[in-house]
Amino acid sequence: MEMFSSQFGSNLAGLMFIWTIYRHYLPPKIHEAIEYFTSRYTHKLASFFSPYLDITFNEYSNRFNRNEAYDAIQSYLGEKSSTEAKSMNANYDEGAKSLLIKLGDNEEIMDDYSGVQVWWSFVKQHVEQPVISYYRNSNELRHYTLVFHAKHRKFILDKYLPYVFEEGEAITNRNKKRKLYTNGDDGEMWDNCIDFKHPARFGMLAMEEAKKQMILEDLQWFKGAKEYYAQIGKPWKRGYLLYGPPGTGKSTLVAAMANLLDYDIYDLELTAVKNNKQLRRLLIETTCKSIILIEDIDCSLDLTGQRAEKKEGDEEKADEKDPLKNKHAGEKEAKDKKKKGSDVTLSGLLNFIDGIWSACGEERIIVFTTNHVDKLDPALIRPGRMDLHIELSYCRYEAFKMLAKNYLRLESHPLFETIGNLLEEIDVTPADVAENIMPRSLKTTTAEDCLKKLFVYLEKSKKEKKLKAEQELMLEGGEKLASGEISG
Template sequence: MMTWDMTQLGSVMAGAMFVWAMFKQWFPEELGNHIETYFHKLVTYFYPYITVTFHEYQSDEFERSKAYMAIERYLGANSSKRAKRLKAKVIKDCKSVVLSMDDYEEVIDEFKGIKIWWKSSKTIPEQQAIFTYRADDEKRYYKLTFHRKHREIITGVYVQHVLDEGNVIATKTRQRKLYTNSKSENWSGNKWTMWSHIMFEHPSTFDTLAMDPKKKKEILNDLVTFSESKEYYKKIGKSWKRGYLLYGPPGTGKSSMIAAMANLLDYDIYDLELTSVNDNTELRKLLIETSSKSIIVIEDIDCSLDLTGQRKGKKKDGKEENDPIRESVKDKKKKKSEVTLSGLLNFIDGLWSACGSERLIVFTTNHVEKLDPALIRRGRMDKHIEMSYCCFETFKVLAKNYLDLEEHELFATVGRLLETRNMTPADVAESLMPKSAEENAESCLNNLIKSLENLKEYDDDRKVQESSCDESSESESESSDSEG
């Protein structure tokens, strides 16, 4: 019915416009303007349909419109069966296909018995010469058409319904990504960005994480509470973000913990390499380009940059000491990166850190004592998590993961040895992993026991060496005193 109405009305309007063009040639311009105004009002009065346009990009924004993307997902899921021309997007390692309307396609949707017409279209800037045309210059938009008597229900209820449904579909089909920064910009989608990414598919979860179950539960509850506290953070006047400091020896599972956090909350990960950042301005730009629902990670923060050694040495009289060696080393570091401690602090909790929401900032380090106290105080790194050596409870998690064992007669021996040994979960896991088809659970446990016993012998030898070194140093000091 609408197609017939539009055809008839189009013919009438075309004839009227022809008459109007002839009329303008014979009557004064001022009179013509008045008549044109009344003519448009007359057409509007008789034309029964209202059109709403949703553009892919707003005039003052560089990112795609969230409303446009939600409509695209909604129409792809609900109207793709009726559309004749579709666009396909393969996601999740070629295991799923998402369909959406092709350009210039029109479909009919229905809401509470009301018919709504959607059309996908695009335009090319008029000043764009055909020989300089590029695909990214196209301006895409969706056009929504409905009868004016349904204006209130369409604009007040239906549009919001489409946006909500589109966001739900986005959550179900979302591909999580692992980002890293580089020294040059990259073309991603529809813009230049300082981040490049791959799909994030790390298998680590809190169920497989080798850690004391009590500490694991505490961290898990903290993360879930954070993800559900949007209104609470707004109430107390704080940005919706939280900082985590993971510290401990290498091989204690810090990277696995970050992956488990991302899998639990369904967040993207931004792995920030500070040594690739030129200065504080570039660091701020990187922060602005990060999205909500993400984890910003700086691994080995104590090794990334010399953030605490940027003050000159002082003499006893308080004057600055210009050490040429220190200055030359400092100059070399400046050539690599001029990121300062102040710039990093502003990155964590300054004004610019509030440009996004629902984000975790995670630092990892093997030497927490080397970090500046201002960097890890509460409010910046809100929760400090020690990733320690393997204990018996951690071992039982690893035995369940690697050998599918919950009890064994050798567990008691392993537990007794772990009480007097410092072995990382990574080393324990390596011993428990079968290396051939002939190895079974018992042989793997025996391998672990042997490794723990060898670790004891190594510790005993080290103590003997240290005691002998101490004795030799004492004898040398005694001899020097006697000579004096």
């Protein structure tokens, strides 16, 4: 026994001596090499004898795209974490007045499906070099790891994981909040995002019932047309052109579309996009089930073919007559372009709408709005790009009745017919009508007061229209008299 103790003490002293040499005298690079070699092959040896397998689900599948499997797993485990996990992350959802629970950092949870046990863990790693993606710049890598017995490999891949993804997506859809995004000044990121809480619904829209029903049916058909688009070999997307005077409800219609379909809205400011390359990046970053909105497309950039043709003609004439003048014009154009800060071209926008890159996602709607449809290049709004052209015009009797129902809770009134006749004679927008029938005080202003106010406004507009027509007629007569077309 004494011999064994002395031999053990001698061996221990030898090990301590070697450890001291290792720690204090070997260079740091040799330390790193030994530790790397030991860690790598120890892990391989353990894996060789271990009956368990693991699958890692990273937060990002590549630089451009967030991993949908990661998001589904996060939603699936969130509900289980609230009852089973010891460590949790929680965010307060102000709109829903509830807590959103997620699995805690580096926490593990067990799951049982059809008698098969698996273990999930959430891992967050710090890295020295920032992880750069178009979603975020971070010094953290995050992933979920699934561990299970090797004998259940086929069951896990064929049954359990599809179940997790399906359940996770269903949970996400139940808890989903519509979002409104807009691109930042640098043009590259959808860096401004808020919850979309616009209350507009199709039943509230002030437009002809037949037109409203047509739009509603078209949207519902599109939402269920995935197989049809695959059958005809086209990306699952649709374009809507909304045109008409200001105040006719174009933006309200877009909000109603988003609420009906439960889609996010990406409000694209073209003037903030530097070039076609950035435009493609923005398209890549949009999610499926979304509306990409470009408002006032005719004012966003100089994209019409007619204007381009006119500029080219002017330049050619300037070249022939005055080369120096053309030089100054070129310098001015360069300064204007620099000031505008965008080199997006008509060709780039067309490719954005229905080029190869437009097929990088599905179930998307692209909406253009404009007050001047005649200014748009025909190539921009042809069928296949803008599939449905919807004119939103002035307020007529049918639209007025919807506004009266929404604002005043009135289905009928003796003044309705008189107001309807006036609306057929003059052009006023739904926004004008809404402004005049909105009660200034819910306690003291009656519905009849509001209708009378609208009647006075319409009568005044009718007189102004008549006076303007008389003035134009007199002016026209004066011009003809001056030119000798008619005698005094």
